[in-house]
Amino acid sequence: MRPSPLGAQGKMTKPTNQQITVEQSGAFVETFSLAATSRGPLDGLRFAVKDLIDVAGHNTGCGNPSWRDTHPRAELHAVCVEQVLAAGGECVGKTITDEMAFSLIGENHFYGTPLNPAAPDRVPGGSSSGSASAVACGLADFALGSDTGGSVRVPASNCGLWGLRPSHGAISVAGVMPFAPSFDTIGFFANDSEILERVGSVLLARDPISEPTQPTIHLLDEAFSLIDSEVRVALDPVLDELRVLFPGRLRKASLDAWCGVAAGGGLEPWVDSFYTLQFAEIQSSLSAWIADARPTFGPATAASFELARSLDRRTIGAAARRREAYDHCLAAAMGPGDLLCIPTVPAPAPLKATNAQNRKGHYYRRALSLTSIAGLARLPQVSLPLAVTAASPVGLSLIAARGQDMHLLATVRKIAAALVSSRSG
């Protein structure tokens, strides 16, 4: 069994990958040192920035050489970078993104595949591949990524990191490449739940919550029913730990039961709605540039754009109607103490170079089925690195009601602290 993010004896220890070099990680587009602009809660912490997010004086490449060469250098930092620098963070570089943010895998045709140190023969996950790798390799204390369809949550799961996708609209995307704006968010990774919460406090511009409400944790049937058995076997003991930590507060739940006729058919209509709306928005955001600049894409990205182009745009309205029904259903069902619990991913990290990116592949659609829940309903989600399979780490996710990001982060910190104690006891 591979080294667990919780340590070989189940202890919650930081990975000791500090010996991995920048070159070995393959995580960075470029490295540099950019000092904090003032002091704050992130004093002394090093952070990396996904190369979809502007850092002043650097070209934002978005994982594609044609994009880099047809866009001017960033004059100013993205607002999220500015917030982190002013809170004491020191920026150590820009990290590789999947091309145009268009994948959950983490293999970039032009820039390579950042190392997943927890499973070196497997992909790190994408599209915030380099940010996850930099943190997992110990080359940064935290890293900024973006998450449209799962691009923070999936690499957090694959690499054994804590990762947040925030409530939609809660963190500024000014200075970030628009992709599918109604899903685009700025998220981040850390090796440590306490650092995750501190970064959250800065970017969400809210104080940490000292004592979170006792949560009610709803295990979503539709999500657990579509995962591989090895993931289920890895997650079951974690659910048992949560039952001990929150006695009587874990219960089974079902989206179909909660959302009634609006949903139905498990996660199939969720992922269909997500695909339609994401493709529609990507095309509205990028098609003029593509027609004008005639960029060169890697084969997988070219196939993804072809799929997006094939969308019948008259179906946007029906997909939007389903999306809003889901959003309202979950908003009505979830109070501040309610958390949905799902596996972050349906399977261990795919082996490298196995064409897992193929949109028709079983892995990809199941992964998006899981990530589409928070995406469609605009909810915050944390992937917790609490389990490993024989192949790679796998995350367990908690999803909170919209705007309850700080509450979610406090609950996650509490879970991490309790599991350190119980796993070492």
Add this chain to the structure above:
Amino acid sequence: MRPSPLGAQGKMTKPTNQQITVEQSGAFVETFSLAATSRGPLDGLRFAVKDLIDVAGHNTGCGNPSWRDTHPRAELHAVCVEQVLAAGGECVGKTITDEMAFSLIGENHFYGTPLNPAAPDRVPGGSSSGSASAVACGLADFALGSDTGGSVRVPASNCGLWGLRPSHGAISVAGVMPFAPSFDTIGFFANDSEILERVGSVLLARDPISEPTQPTIHLLDEAFSLIDSEVRVALDPVLDELRVLFPGRLRKASLDAWCGVAAGGGLEPWVDSFYTLQFAEIQSSLSAWIADARPTFGPATAASFELARSLDRRTIGAAARRREAYDHCLAAAMGPGDLLCIPTVPAPAPLKATNAQNRKGHYYRRALSLTSIAGLARLPQVSLPLAVTAASPVGLSLIAARGQDMHLLATVRKIAAALVSSRSG
């Protein structure tokens, strides 16, 4: 007294401006006819699109010739245009926007000032100036605009139209120029509250609400205390009508009392927070293009960008912290039936060519003080064309809790129907 949008005898009649030509209106960048792509609730309705929003096959000019000339033609419609076309709407053209969306006035140095038919010597308001003018002149049944800092609400008020700024994130901005993304929204105008609601149902992808909850209407002290007396005199009788319509359900309220120490000092810290965050985001969105393309701006827009450039970006964090405190305070205070009531604007529409755009001018800062409430707290707001001064129409606004857009539109329709009856009775 000028013709009221409610008719000379106080009747709720549609304006009879159908005789105004496209040329006389000065509202359009270009006109064309783009048929609906399928049938739906907007069958037979003509709509116009602000030239900040993509229409396939047309250049999106954003009110500035340098922008138009340095960006490729739109390949596809923005998602919001696609939704409206698929619901039966027929597009009649693209309308003038204030340069780069950067004003509440409606005077474009390059493209002129669209006619405000309700007050021809006065500005239409901006930045969705042409969309408001097109509807007010009877050249479209409704029109799409964008509202970052008030760009739908203010022109709706000046021109005597119904206008919605939706909850932030509720309507897709894919295919719309990013300006200050955490405030950017797609809003729209109509001459008729029933059409406003129908368009809302399509773009918000939700069914209309047949019988809205009885509202509680909170008259915000801080807002009413900063308006000109002629606006107060015009709005007072409308408040009396609302008291008759909703007996016992209008009450005085105060942001300072609701939000405690977090606010304080009236709307000054609100508008300061708004300025800081909006300028920070505008600079992150546009500074690379400005440095690269060296665009020519009109004098007022150049001054606005200079002001944005002067921002100390280390203050972003503190402004974001105030913004989130306001957002959470209002979210905690407002249930689905609670509506904030404020004047849309502090004064009648300014006379044309009076440099009202000057950022230090008294009008501008007071207008932004009012519009910053919904902007900072991400709330939906409708401006209702229920009053006129000797100079121009002035709107009364209702602001609902986040996500209660359809409830707000239903309440507005109910108010409109009741006032037709009582004013004609």
